[in-house]
Structures are given as structure tokens and as C-alpha cells.
Amino acid sequence: MAAEESVPDGRVVEQTPEGTAGEHGFSVEVLQVVKDAQQQHGLRHGDYQRYRGYCSRRLRRIRKSLHFMQGDKRRVQPKKITEENMTDTKFLYLPLMSAERCWSYAMQLKAESNTEPRKKFHMVSKLRKGVQYADELAGLCNSDKCDARTKLEAQAYSAWMKATLMFELGRWKESIELYGKAKTIYEKLSTAFSDDVQALYKQRVDEIAPNIRYCAYNIGDETAVSDLVQMRAKTGGGAEDMLTSKIDELIAQTREKQAATLSEVTWRGRTMPVKFEQVRGFLLSLQESAAELASAETTDSKVSVYERLLKDCVEALQVLRDELKDDQNFKLVQRGQKAEGKVSNLLFLHTYLVYIRLTKTVERNLLMIDTLKQNLPGSATFDENKKVTKPQDLVRFYEIIIQNLSEIPNLPGVEEDASLGHEVEVETLAYKAFRCFYVAQTYAVGKKWPEALALYEKVEKYIQAALSGYKEMKGDQAKRFKDDLARLQSLEQQVNSAKYECQASSILNMGDLTDQMSAVSVRDIAKKPLIERLDEYVDDPGLRSKKPNLVSFPPDFQPVPCKPLYFDLALNHVEFPDLEHKLEQQKQQKKGITGMVSGWFSWGKK
Structure with missing residues (x-):
């Protein structure tokens, strides 16, 4: 309150x-x-x-x-x-x-x-x-x-x-007229005030624009659909306004109409029929995702496009799994075994969708990596007010990318595809180079220079292997990996500078160590017994004297365990011999001796 x-x-x-x-x-x-x-x-x-x-x-x-x-409390008087x-x-x-x-x-x-x-x-x-x-x-x-x-x-x-x-x-004509009136007033007001107030009015105009386009579409303007799709992409999927659900519904309806014409798809030289509506809708959204990513202005909006696409992909894969539950090759793949013979069209379509899911996940992670790199210490876009990116944060993303790429060659139907295997192998080498580079950066931050230098040399080996693989690609294959090749060449330059910087830092660090050792007094070291400084060389004349300081005497007290308690457990299992015959002999001897003595005492009485 x-x-x-x-x-x-x-x-x-x-x-x-x-x-x-x-x-x-x-x-x-x-x-x-x-x-x-x-x-x-x-x-x-x-x-x-x-x-x-x-x-x-x-x-x-x-x-x-x-x-x-x-x-008042008793009655209302409006x-x-x-x-x-x-x-x-x-x-x-x-x-x-x-x-x-x-x-x-x-x-x-x-x-x-x-x-x-x-x-x-x-x-x-x-x-x-x-x-x-x-x-x-x-x-x-x-x-x-x-x-x-x-x-x-x-x-x-x-x-x-x-x-x-x-x-x-649903009265679209009246709605578009009223929205237009409100938009006109706010536009006029935005031109008459300072920047702060002007931004508020412009924000209101941007909120009204999608409603106007939606009303125009319902009136009969078919061109409004593409505008709505672009507006939906710019919102990033986080808008809570009343239009968001309606735009999503409209996009779904439009894709359903387009999906009726999509009956087959071709991948890796093989054409597969597409019978399921959900799979068709996903393939259409895949085609439109490139335009949505191009129109998205912020990183969050681009990530939301990838998230929405991956969600549709998972749903389409579930439809295919339900249909493939009786396929023998699919059962073998589910158990981690290799498919036998030529896979069916439906299973190959499932492989295609899994390939899309893995590659789009890689693209999303690369987008997030580019965002994190902007706030690495030493970068041109570093901002102290934002969260500082650590090299180990990037290592985790590259490990996920390498794991996704390692699953592609094992997909059913593409095990024998040498071209795809070569692509995946070269990409894996490139991303291993990036991962190894940021692991080396982590060691360099911790001033572990030998480890960092060894890792930088390993990064160079990965880069050379990946570059030779990229140079073997030709035609469309080389065009698709043009950006990856540029990133790898940029990494090669970073490794050279980082390696020389690491060598210089290690030399400077050795100088600091020498200064620290020179500050240590030899007398202080010589006071220690020899047994405690076997790894340190000091010219100690006292060792050649008659009483060299070899060990500490008397030695220091050390804790020792208490004397243990012993229990004779074997006694419970010992069987002793029967001595009844010995007892009979003792009784007879005792009787003879006592009779004679008692006779002596009773002789006087008789």
C-alpha cells in the first residue's frame, strides 16, 4: 500500500x-x-x-x-x-x-x-x-x-x-477505423514533445499497427499475412497482448492451406512422400524461418524463432515415431543397433527431421555463443555493467555442438553417405578447435602457462586439419560453409597472438619467481634440518662441522593409536577332555586317608 x-x-x-x-x-x-x-x-x-x-x-x-x-455503508448514492x-x-x-x-x-x-x-x-x-x-x-x-x-x-x-x-x-471495419483514429492522434502527439514522451507515443503506435493489419486481413487484404508474420517475429514471442494468440492462429491456418500442396520432400538425393499434416506444417515453417530470422532485429527474437521451430520439429517427430512403432529397422535403431538393408521412406523422413533438429540446435547455440562473445574481457563490445563472460561458459556450448554433430553420422539411412560424413567430420574438427582454444584461455586466466601453450599448439593442429577439409569442398557445399571457414581463419590469427602473449607472460612470471627466491634468506633455509629441505640446494657449511643439523632431535611427539583390546574367541570352541576317571581315583585316595586319620582320633574313645 x-x-x-x-x-x-x-x-x-x-x-x-x-x-x-x-x-x-x-x-x-x-x-x-x-x-x-x-x-x-x-x-x-x-x-x-x-x-x-x-x-x-x-x-x-x-x-x-x-x-x-x-x-455510505447502508446504501449507494451514485x-x-x-x-x-x-x-x-x-x-x-x-x-x-x-x-x-x-x-x-x-x-x-x-x-x-x-x-x-x-x-x-x-x-x-x-x-x-x-x-x-x-x-x-x-x-x-x-x-x-x-x-x-x-x-x-x-x-x-x-x-x-x-x-x-x-x-x-469481429467488427473489423469499425475496428480498423477506430484504431486508425487513435494511431493518427498518437503520431501527431509524438511530433510535438521531447524524446522521452515521444518514445512513449511511438511505442503505442507500434502496438496498434499489428491490430490494424489483422483487421485488414480479415477484411480481405491477403498481403497482410506476411506483415503479420514479420511483426510476430519482432515481438520475440514474449508479448502478452490480445493479438498474439490470434496471429499465431492465423499463421497456423495459413500454413495448413499451404501444406495441402506439399506432398513430398527431397533430401540427400532421395524423395520421400509426406502424408502427415503436422509434418507438412513443420516443413513449411522451416522454409519460412529463414525470412523470419532475417527480419528479426534482436538476439532474443532470433532465439525465439529457433525455439518455436524446434518445438514444431519435436511434435512432428512424435507423429512419425507413433507411425514407426512396428518398423523393424526403427526398433533396431531404438535399441542402439544398426539398421539392416535399405530403410523405408518413413524412417528416412524421420532421419531427415532428426537431422534438422540437430543442425538447428547447433545454429541456435552458435547464435548464443556470438552473444556471449560480445562481453568477453578484452573484446571491443565489452561492457562492465553487464555480466562478464568467462571462457568456460563458451566451452560448454561447444561441447553441446560437438555432441549434436556426433549423432548425425549414426542416423539410419545415412551411414554410408561419405559426403555427409566428410562435412560432419570437418565441422567437428573446427568446433573442437574453438573448444580447445577457450579451454586454453581458461588455463591462461589461471596463469598456468605450460598447459595453455600445449593447448594452443593443439588448437593449431585442429585448425590445419579443418582448413584442409574445407578446401576439399567445392560448389554449393563450399558456399554453405563459407562463414565457418571465415570464423576458423579468424581463430587462427587469435591463436597466434594468444600463444605469443602466453610465452611472454610465462617469461615475465619466471622473472617474478626469481625475485621472490632472491628475497628468501639463505640463513633461514639453513636453520631447517637437512631432512626437511632435501629438495632445496643451499651451500650450508654447518653440514661439514662436527654437529651437522641433520634431523630434529628429540623428535616431535606424534599421535599413535591406543593399545587394542583382544578377545579370546577361540575359547568358546574348545572341547576339553573327559576327566571323570581322575575324579574317581581322587575320591578313593581321599577316603583311605581320612579313614586312617579318623581311626586315630576314635582309638582313645574306644
């Missing part, structure tokens, strides 16, 4: 003591107020319910501050805002926040209507209510108490809210 209280509810440019408008009138930056409130209270994460609750609380605070409550009782700028915030509350509730219901279709009717009714509040705001701002900017912003907001309602109702 404290953060919400700090948001200003209104600003009066000039106002007379009686509460009427002054020379310039009331001013409300409608778009700025709306955008700030949305970003600070939930819409950054698409939480419409949180934003709706904020709008309700803010309305209550404004009414209390204006003493314009709608009744009050209408008129031009006469509008004595403060905060009165304009009442219809604005009410419209925003209705709009956010409608967007929340729209998200829930995917599983509960009945909520769509509730959503439309909330949008109608929001249009009423937006019209009320435009009517109040149209009075003489408001300045020109507030009037234009209120008109644009009202037109945008109406266009949103028409868009949901």
Missing part, C-alpha cells in the same frame, strides 16, 4: 482559489499515467487481477480525497461528474481508473475463456462498460477546463477502447 500511496493521483497546472480552471486548464497525461500504473502493478507479468485490484483501491482513495463518495462540479484534476482520474479496471477485468476473463467459453460474454460486457467510462472521460476533457493535450489523449484513449471492443466482436 505504501508504494501505491506514493503514486500521484493528479497534477493541477494552474487553478484559481475558487477551484475553476486557470489560463492553461487541467492537464492529465493519460497514456503516461496508464502505462506507469500498468508496469508498476502487475501487467509487467500479465497479472490482470492484481492490476484490477489496484484500480479499485486507487478509485476509493481518490473519492475520499475529493469527498465524492458514492453513498454521483455523476459534471463540468460544474469538476473543480480538481483528480475528477478526471475517476472515469480513467474505472475504464482501466473494466479493461483489466475483461483481459483476465479473456485468458480464462480458453477453458471456460461462457466467460467470453462476461468479457464483452466489461469492455462495453469500459467504453462508457472512456467516453465519459473524453466528454469531461472536451470542456474548456482542460488543455489541448489532455483533450487529444482522451480522444485517442476512447478510440482505442472502442476499437478493442469492436476487435473482440
Whole structure:
């Protein structure tokens, strides 16, 4: 609540003591107020319910501050805002926040209507209510108490809210006219203010443009599809607006129409029929991905194109796996064995899709590597404010690339393809060179110069082997790997400079070590017993004396284990001999001796 209280509810440019408008009138930056409130209270994460609750609380605070409550606890007494009782700028915030509350509730219901279709009717009714509040705001701002900017912003907001309602109702002509009106107003406003405000208006214009193109497509403009696909690529897949799902649905429908004409595909000199709609849709999206990547402006948008393509590929592969579950060669491959004989067209199509998945994963990782390289220490684009890239971060990506490439030669149907095997082998050598280079960089950062120099020499061997392999390629094959060859030649130059730098650093480090050793006192070393400095050569004359310091005497006490306890366990298993006959003899001897003695004592009595 404290953060919400700090948001200003209104600003009066000039106002007379009686509460009427002054020379310039009331001013409300409608778009700025709306955008700030949305970003600070939930819409950054698409939480419409949180934003709706904020709008309700803010309305209550404004009414209390204006003493314009709608009744009390017992009954409701609605009050209408008129031009006469509008004595403060905060009165304009009442219809604005009410419209925003209705709009956010409608967007929340729209998200829930995917599983509960009945909520769509509730959503439309909330949008109608929001249009009423937006019209009320435009009517109040149209009075003489408001300045020109507030009037234009209120008109644009009202037109945008109406266009949103028409868009949901499918009334495309009315929607495109209203969106066009709002776009025109925001474009005019963007030319009349400073850069910060200008960027806000231009952002609003960019948000409206896809809606206009979508309405144009539904009216009958077939050229709008390509524009929508490019706009969808530029958003990066993270937009939370109401148009994103509709554009995705439109693209899917368009691809379904095009997929009807795609009946076969050729790869590695073999033509395979394509019978499944999902596989056809993926192959069409593969063809369009090149244009989407070319039109994408940011790295995140390009990565999102790859992610979407890989997701479609996995779904298409699952369809083929379900169909191949009875194929004997497919069962052998699943068990890690080699396919026998010529593989079927369906299994070869599965191999083609797996090849696409592996190669596109490699391309995505290379894109992420290029992004990480921009913030390596020493690079031209290094920025201290961003996260610093470590060489070991790049090593992990190159290991994933090498692992993906190692799976390609083992795919069923291409084991005997020498051309493909040569391509994969050369690419693997090139990426091993990059991996080894950044491992060497890691050792160099840790000042382990011998290890780093050895790895740099190994990088040169990888580079020479890969370059000779690239030079053997001709025609289209050489054109496809032209960029890889350029990257490898650039790496060769980096290795030469890094190797000489490492050698120089190791020499300098040896000088530092010598200085450190010279600082060590010989007397201090000579004081140690000889047994403790066998690895250190010191000319100690004391060793030739009559009492050389050889060992420490008396020796230092050392802990020893306690005396163990012993238990005679064998005694439990010993069988002793029978001594009964010895006992009988002792009894007889005892009886003879006692009888004689007792006779002596009883002789006197008798």
C-alpha cells in the first residue's frame, strides 16, 4: 500500500482559489499515467487481477480525497461528474481508473475463456462498460477546463477502447477505423514533445499497427499475412497482448492451406512422400524461418524463432515415431543397433527431421555463443555493467555442438553417405578447435602457462586439419560453409597472438619467481634440518662441522593409536577332555586317608 500511496493521483497546472480552471486548464497525461500504473502493478507479468485490484483501491482513495463518495455503508448514492462540479484534476482520474479496471477485468476473463467459453460474454460486457467510462472521460476533457493535450489523449484513449471492443466482436471495419483514429492522434502527439514522451507515443503506435493489419486481413487484404508474420517475429514471442494468440492462429491456418500442396520432400538425393499434416506444417515453417530470422532485429527474437521451430520439429517427430512403432529397422535403431538393408521412406523422413533438429540446435547455440562473445574481457563490445563472460561458459556450448554433430553420422539411412560424413567430420574438427582454444584461455586466466601453450599448439593442429577439409569442398557445399571457414581463419590469427602473449607472460612470471627466491634468506633455509629441505640446494657449511643439523632431535611427539583390546574367541570352541576317571581315583585316595586319620582320633574313645 505504501508504494501505491506514493503514486500521484493528479497534477493541477494552474487553478484559481475558487477551484475553476486557470489560463492553461487541467492537464492529465493519460497514456503516461496508464502505462506507469500498468508496469508498476502487475501487467509487467500479465497479472490482470492484481492490476484490477489496484484500480479499485486507487478509485476509493481518490473519492475520499475529493469527498465524492458514492453513498455510505447502508446504501449507494451514485454521483455523476459534471463540468460544474469538476473543480480538481483528480475528477478526471475517476472515469480513467474505472475504464482501466473494466479493461483489466475483461483481459483476465479473456485468458480464462480458453477453458471456460461462457466467460467470453462476461468479457464483452466489461469492455462495453469500459467504453462508457472512456467516453465519459473524453466528454469531461472536451470542456474548456482542460488543455489541448489532455483533450487529444482522451480522444485517442476512447478510440482505442472502442476499437478493442469492436476487435473482440469481429467488427473489423469499425475496428480498423477506430484504431486508425487513435494511431493518427498518437503520431501527431509524438511530433510535438521531447524524446522521452515521444518514445512513449511511438511505442503505442507500434502496438496498434499489428491490430490494424489483422483487421485488414480479415477484411480481405491477403498481403497482410506476411506483415503479420514479420511483426510476430519482432515481438520475440514474449508479448502478452490480445493479438498474439490470434496471429499465431492465423499463421497456423495459413500454413495448413499451404501444406495441402506439399506432398513430398527431397533430401540427400532421395524423395520421400509426406502424408502427415503436422509434418507438412513443420516443413513449411522451416522454409519460412529463414525470412523470419532475417527480419528479426534482436538476439532474443532470433532465439525465439529457433525455439518455436524446434518445438514444431519435436511434435512432428512424435507423429512419425507413433507411425514407426512396428518398423523393424526403427526398433533396431531404438535399441542402439544398426539398421539392416535399405530403410523405408518413413524412417528416412524421420532421419531427415532428426537431422534438422540437430543442425538447428547447433545454429541456435552458435547464435548464443556470438552473444556471449560480445562481453568477453578484452573484446571491443565489452561492457562492465553487464555480466562478464568467462571462457568456460563458451566451452560448454561447444561441447553441446560437438555432441549434436556426433549423432548425425549414426542416423539410419545415412551411414554410408561419405559426403555427409566428410562435412560432419570437418565441422567437428573446427568446433573442437574453438573448444580447445577457450579451454586454453581458461588455463591462461589461471596463469598456468605450460598447459595453455600445449593447448594452443593443439588448437593449431585442429585448425590445419579443418582448413584442409574445407578446401576439399567445392560448389554449393563450399558456399554453405563459407562463414565457418571465415570464423576458423579468424581463430587462427587469435591463436597466434594468444600463444605469443602466453610465452611472454610465462617469461615475465619466471622473472617474478626469481625475485621472490632472491628475497628468501639463505640463513633461514639453513636453520631447517637437512631432512626437511632435501629438495632445496643451499651451500650450508654447518653440514661439514662436527654437529651437522641433520634431523630434529628429540623428535616431535606424534599421535599413535591406543593399545587394542583382544578377545579370546577361540575359547568358546574348545572341547576339553573327559576327566571323570581322575575324579574317581581322587575320591578313593581321599577316603583311605581320612579313614586312617579318623581311626586315630576314635582309638582313645574306644
